[in-house]
Amino acid sequence: MSNQLDQTSMNEERLRDAIASRTRPKRPSPISSSLTFSSRALLRIKHVPEQLFDVTVFPVIFLLMFTYLFGGAIAGSTAEYLQFLLPGILVMTVAQITMYTGIDLNNDIRKGIFDRFRTLPIWLPSALVGALLVDMVRYSGASAIMITLGFILGFRPDGGIIGVLGAVGMILIFCFCLSWVWTTLGLIMRSEKSLMMVSFMVLFPLTFVSNVFVDPSTLPGWLESFVDVNPISLLVDAVRGFMHGNVTGEAIMWVFVASGIFFVIFAPLTMYLYRNKK
């Protein structure tokens, strides 16, 4: 195939003309370069649609699995359990998808395209910001799919459409900030395998040892205190509040605090490593 493609030979004159132009356009603005990276991410989805599995098929499987697996056992009825479970499982699923941001960056580094981006005269964070913008779209898509499916299964949010939008907004803010943890790890870890392993090691306890599946007051004291400060629990509290129509200002504040801490530590750390990557 490649040999068939490679039939055209180079044209000396055109080559000389193409090289002769030495005009350098003005540097792109941070917004423009970020959007260019966003369109790269969209093109990658177009060419490798399989990567949408994690935001389409997985959420559906997760929701069905947990609803029917635990619904009867824990809450007695699936419809009732769904009211409690859906906000939590939504948070868990989207939080787990954030991991792929780090993996994509790690792949870029190993493939060498990262080096090219770093020698361009652009606002450096735009490569990450652009990719994260598209990730926001992916997270929104995953949320939409889960909420729609939940609705079909009998989920009825008391918070109404505003509550649902507020809940998704909370998730997006939190996940945008959480993503910088994975970009940091993506810059540190050498192989995709080890990166996956470390990411899972962080994510599994964070998502499972939380209030996603059970009410923390049923847990032994020492475990309850971990669950209570787990940032995922804080997010789930706010998301449940929005969806059930009884969100408190305190719950929202804690999400902002947790997100802020992730962002303030890991965004600069990512950029430092990005600039000084060996």
Added chain:
Amino acid sequence: MNHELAIETKGLVKTFGKHRAVDGVDLSIPKGKVYGFLGPNGAGKTTTIRMLATLLQPDGGEAHIFGKNIVTEAAEVRERISLTGQYASIDEDLTGIENLVMISRLMGYKKKEAKARATELLAAFGLEEAAKKQVKNYSGGMRRRIDIAASIVVTPDLLFLDEPTTGLDPRSRNQVWDIVRTLVSAGTTVLLTTQYLEEADQLADRIAVINQGKIIAEGTSSELKASVGAGTLNVRLADSTDRERAITILSEKLQTDIKTSGDTASLSAQVGDASLVAEALGELVQHRINVSDFSLGQPSLDEVFLTLTGQKTESEEEGKQ
């Protein structure tokens, strides 16, 4: 600081742990030429280039590109350079044109201009028909070309090419050489690394031989060759039974070791002084040893490398297999 120089380094050092990958490199590379970095795998070529391209911070020494410090004035340096790394720095999932449009946009071209520039480059590099194919379907030569095309979206004043022809077939290699020559004739300075002596010989105006992080020789290819002597004398005996006597005579006259090979009739020797050759050959005739053929060749860069490092080069070792 000399402003006529594209690259000037003093005592450049990079260590990885205890290992000194680049160990005190001094370079003065003039503008508008092709400069070759020649060395075996692991010599420190990539590490040096990555420092000069502002991708890696040096641990010691300093370097200026067109008079700008690579550490403190990295942004200014980036405005004038471009790097084509050892491994394709292209998004393989995207098509050729998508890649070039992306880079053009990142360089600051507006949408329409970016498209036009990408199309122009694809045509110039013989990639028109492959423009809408994903790069992962490209052959090695096409990949290299699109990679170089991406590096000259804005023609840089200095282009780094890290092993641009490693693993390419001869036709693709010649195409890359043509690109390099065209770039230089248009005023770009090119620093390329290679493991192939022939490539350095063909393409580079000046060559630095690098081994274990140190530059062990520097000069034009003829200077390097001259530094190891006049060249190699090859002698073919008409009668291979004269071999032992011929070896004795030649080694005495040329004051050097005589190399033999599987072919019992042929002998060779590194000659320090060309005038000794005529004498030695005359001596053979006097002893009635008939020579069917002889030649005095300029030393190849392979020989230069062997003399300088005591190591065989990859191309020589491959040749033996």
